[in-house]
Every structure is written in structure tokens, then in C-alpha cells.
Amino acid sequence: MAKEKRKFSDRNNKEIIPDILIDEDGVAEDTNTYNANAINKLIGQIIETGSNSNGSWIKFSNGIMICWQNIEGTTTFQTSWGNLYHSSLLSFPDFPQNFVEIPRIFMSNHRTQSSLMPAGDPSITKAEEFVLVRPNSAGASWYSADCLSIGKWK
Numbered sequence: 001m002a003k004e005k006r007k008f009s010d011r012n013n014k015e016i017i018p019d020i021l022i023d024e025d026g027v028a029e030d031t032n033t034y035n036a037n038a039i040n041k042l043i044g045q046i047i048e049t050g051s052n053s054n055g056s057w058i059k060f061s062n063g064i065m066i067c068w069q070n071i072e073g074t075t076t077f078q079t080s081w082g083n084l085y086h087s088s089l090l091s092f093p094d095f096p097q098n099f100v101e102i103p104r105i106f107m108s109n110h111r112t113q114s115s116l117m118p119a120g121d122p123s124i125t126k127a128e129e130f131v132l133v134r135p136n137s138a139g140a141s142w143y144s145a146d147c148l149s150i151g152k153w154k
Helices: 031-043
Strands: 003-009 015-023 046-052 055-060 064-077 079-081 084-086 104-109 115-118 130-134 138-152
Antiparallel strands (some): 055 064, 079 084, 115 130
């Protein structure tokens, strides 16, 4: 089986992980070592994990932090907006840990018959508010929403 040496670089052509041997099927010689080395080089070592009533977090040695939150509740869809109906403004609690700059925020809802739309401005302590929208009005409806935030803690 022929092996070739392959470099992995970022978009600026800066090497981000060391050369590794790849076989003709594209399989790394030592996948476990490669994965651990790549992760450590890209985001650093995990230095803290935790959770509180607002959610959970992981802090990395290079200053990156990932926070995630989930909220569940009921809302109504009585306000029309064009061909859609939306809920009142909903919000996640404060982040479980504060960021030092506004993070990238990814929100979604699941197991509901609606779509989530951000509706506001985030901060270093809290994700933006959001509304849920659907094509028809509805009384009390259950929802579950997730928020994943990635940014700097130091």
C-alpha cells in the first residue's frame, strides 16, 4: 500500500497540523494520534468544564469557550406577520459564563412545528432574543430551543 506525506494548512496556507502519512484510501497512519494532535493544535487543551442553572461550558487554553443552553416552554402563535404567525419574544438565560467579546451564536428549535428567528442584539452575557414562527395560528404550544455560543473567554 503506497503512502504519501500530506500537509494540512489553513486558508492562509499556514501549516496547522504536522505532516502525516496517508494511504491511497485517504486513511491516516495513526488516526487517533492525528485527531488528538489536530484538536490540540487548533483549539488548545481543555482547561475547564462546568455547568450551572444557565447551561454548560468548555474553556480551552487558547481562549476559546463553547457554551450551550436549552430552554423549554409553551408559547402561543396569535400575532400575524404576513403569511406567518409568531410567538412573543422569547429568550435564553444569561450565558453560563461570560465572554469577553460577542460570540458566534447558533440557535435552533426541535421537535416543534415552528421555525426559530433571532430578533435582537446579542451581548457578551446573553444571546439575542428570538421568536418562533409557523404558518398558522396556535394556542399554547410546547417548544424546545438550543443555543450554542462560541467565542473568547480571555
